[in-house]
Amino acid sequence: MLKYFSANWIFPVSSPPIKNGVVAVNPDGKIEEVLTKEEAGHLDLDIIVYKGAIVPGFINTHCHLELSHLLGKIPKQTGLVEFVQHIIKSRQGDIDEIKAAMYAADKKMFENGIVAVGDISNQISSKEVKEKSKIRYHTFIEAMGFNPERAGTIMDYVKGIKQDFEPLPASIVPHAPYSVSPQLFELIRDEAQKADTFISVHNQETEDENAFFENKTGGFLDLYQFLGLDISFFVPTKKTSLQTWLLHIKEQKTLLVHNTVSSKADIAFAKEHNNNLYWCLCPQANLYIENTLPDVDLLIDENVKITLGTDSLASNHQLNILSEMLTLQKHKQVAFEKLLTWATVNGAEFLALDKQLGTIEVGKTPGLNLIQLSADFKIESDKVQRLI
Ligand SMILES: [Zn+2]
Helix, strand or coil: CCEEEECCEECCCCCCCEECCEEEECCCCCEEEEECHHHHHCCCCCEEECCCEEEECEEEEEECHHHHHHCCCCCCCCCHHHHHHHHHHHCCCCHHHHHHHHHHHHHHHHHCCEEEEEEEECCCCCHHHHHHCCCEEEEEEEECECCHHHHHHHHHHHHHHHHHHCCCCEEEEECCHHHECHHHHHHHHHHHHHHCCCEEEEECCCHHHHHHHHHCCCCHHHHHHHHCCCCCCCCCCCCCHHHHHHHHCCCCCEEEEECCCCCHHHHHHHHHHCCCEEEEECHHHHHHHCCCCCCHHHHHHCCCEEEECCCCCCCCCCCCHHHHHHHHHHHHCCCHHHHHHHHHHHHHHHCCCCCCCCCCCCCCCCCEEEECECCCCCECCCCCEECC
């Protein structure tokens, strides 16, 4: 028995929007037909008609489910260096409370029309939630260690976590350029090559990150001091963060997360050295932590593949991709159809789920969300009604 959904607009994403179109879905959520109003008019169908626009399920390519209990606990606009210290000091907590917060966050993401998540994990705690979830998760197990001598030990440790996550899909990834030694970057790359998987890395979230690599100056020196880490071995590379670390990851499909201070020269360098990059924007987290946003126009002009992420509830009030789109519409005047591409098909492609998710096409199971748009295709609210 098929269900037929119609609305003022259907946005398949893989093809132009269809005014008053109709989507036929089977009981498993598989798209059986995508019809124009005229095509559907010739058939005697029992159609459920909505006001609004039907779009595919959203893909959240950057989240940290295991930080969900930090909602409202981390001060805003302190800058990244202080933010990281707050996270380290606050992330421990009652196990049941942490688990309950993760279940609640997962449920909210589902209600907000999110169908797949790329989720950063430092420990096994989120496994149970992910196993039971209706959302598809790919877990990025984060390796962290700036001291080159410890690279092997750290790699063994994260491989253990990856094993514990089995059979759930997971890959080992670098945390950030300032917390991963070149030796560890190379072990991660070798492992990704061996496992034929993709990776994710926090990139250029603050000017301090570039200052550290260029001149060994800036706020990260305070962070190492806080961590009690002697970094006398580190010699500045005289290059930006991205132009330093990307030399270790030339082929692997990689998601660069944040890119708040990435320049035109960085993007040119990135294109030259790895042609399999995706650029993830988490605008609400950037506003929360640094009160700034990446140069979105530059990324659009440079024609790079953009995806969206919510980051965690430590740096966001909600895990809602439509809300991230609304923020970019408001602050950067990005057109709706561009935002929708970033929020759906690009994320699905990065997570290698584009055969099933990301577009409303026959044979796929993308999930269907109803959202509200103005007559000139502006997002009117961040409320999502999940149809399937
Ligand atoms: Zn993050």
